[in-house]
Amino acid sequence: MFQEHGVPSSAALEVSSSTRCLFSSKLVPESLPYLSHIVRAIIAANATWSPNDPLELYLERVSGDIIQAVQALKESRPKPTEDLRSLLAELIQNLADCSAYCTDNSLSYPFDRAQRQVQDVLAIIFPDPSQSESSARKEIVDASIDPQISACIEQFKLGPHTAPRLFNGLWQMSSPAWGSASSAKQDIALTELVRCGLVGTDMADHYGDAELIYGGFRNRLPREVADRVLAMTKWCIFGPLEKPVTPEFVLEAVKERSRRLSGRVELLQFHWHDYEAKEYLQILAELVKIAKAQPSLVSAIGLCNFDTEHTVEACEYLLANLGEVGIVSNQVQYSLIDSRPTVAMAAACQKYGLKLLTYGSFCGGFLSDRWLGKPAPDVYSETLGLTPSQRKYYDMISTWGSWEELQALLKVLRGIADKYNVSTSNVATRWVLDHDEVGAVIVGTRLGVSSNVSDNMHVFSFSLSDEDKAAIAAVNPPEKAKALFDRIGDCGGEYRKMH
Secondary structure, eight states, X not given: OOOBXXXXXXXXXXXXXXXXXXXXXXXXXXXXXXXXXXXHHHHHTTOOOOTTSHHHHHHHHHHHHXXXXXXXXXXXXXXXXXXXXXXXXXXXXHHHHHHHHHHHTTOOOTTXXXXXXXHHHHHHXXXXXXXXXOOOOOSOOOOOOXXXXXXTOXXXXXXXEEEESEEEEOGGGGOGGGOOOOHHXXXXXXXXXXXXXXXXXXXXXXXXXXXXXXXXXXXXXXXXXXXXXXXXXXXXXXXXXXXXXXXXXXXXXXHHHHHHXXXXXXXXXXXXXXXXXXXXXXXXXXXXXXXHHOTTTBOOXXXXXXXXXXXXXXXXXXXXXXXXXXXXXXXXEOSSSOOGXXXXXXXXXXXXXXXXXXXXXXXXXXXSGGGXXXXXXXXXXXXXXXXXXXXXXHHHHHHHOOHHHHHHHHHHHHHHHHHHTOOHHHHHHHHHHTSTTEEEEEEEOOTTTOOOHHHHHGGGGOOOOHXXXXXXXXXXXXXXXXXXXXXXXXXXXXXXXXX
């Protein structure tokens, strides 16, 4: 499989492709022997590679495959059989052997993330009280916040915290389809984000190893820097509960997020699958109580993808039962293309003191110079290499209007961008930030794969004038938001319809 220095063979590529088909078809246990085989083959072939050559990049992708497969295994809640334990133990041993091989041969170890994820899932499925987690801090990351660069960043209040108005989004870590990088490369990317003052990061319990990566990074920062870093994660319930809602049940879920982050959760965002099942109201009440009683565990509670009606229902329930709203935010899709939050959600935010944390504000990259003057893409074209996000947001654009209307909007945005010497994406982001209900825009971050941090920071270098806003409204009138609302419903419903 690895006969030539720095190059994966066609056989290696075929094995990886077949393995992805297995775990993508929910045949995760069946995929584990193949993943072990790939790792073992490295040592058997005396494979070698150099930084960023095709083989190293291939192995980083295999690491991403292991992470995704094991994440799928965890979410399937498998029975803790001895066969499964044996498969996971074999994979861990092969990874450990590969780590020793890399050390002996002065090679970068591409599976650090995968090894940590497998160990974590093994501990969840086969808990062993005698194996306590190490609290020792590893080598300190040389990171600091540059006061000159970060001074321009706008801030807002998020519960007890002061947070930047741009968050780093780690949803791309839910799949290697967006690219995969080693821990070392991700450390470099995270260090650069912190240096710029972008210290707020959004993740979730189902975003692969995002919590493990961010928690591990935060715990290796100098204390004075770590104390300013904000971890926003989620507790997502996508199906009926298997046990009744009790304070103990909710507390255990919070502790699991804290365990994965190796520390405090600054904001825990809650997503619920079915509004007709009202247990979510009890859960929210318990979450607010925990945040008040144990701020060292979790210090603020928010919602994720709640529509206006049920955001109001939750706030009224909390007011009636706790005497306070208690929640501080709701995460929803919000962009120039999808401005449904302006129809009803904005008023609810004003009434109950909530801030929106918005995703999709770049519309998967379609609100950028790359697509100005370009024909509509074939979303299934292999040569274009569209990401899953771009396929999703292309559907949203088609629901919002035509490709010709998008081009008209991009042309206006480009004209405004030229006036301020910024990018089209900066103008699209600024438009979202200029709404009072918006706390922060979440920017997808492909850690260690690519970086747009320098360009993203320009969003704080200008403001949209009334003339700019009028020019945008001329090609994207507010009526479009109401039409989209009437056609597909309120914001916050996209992912609920999938489950």
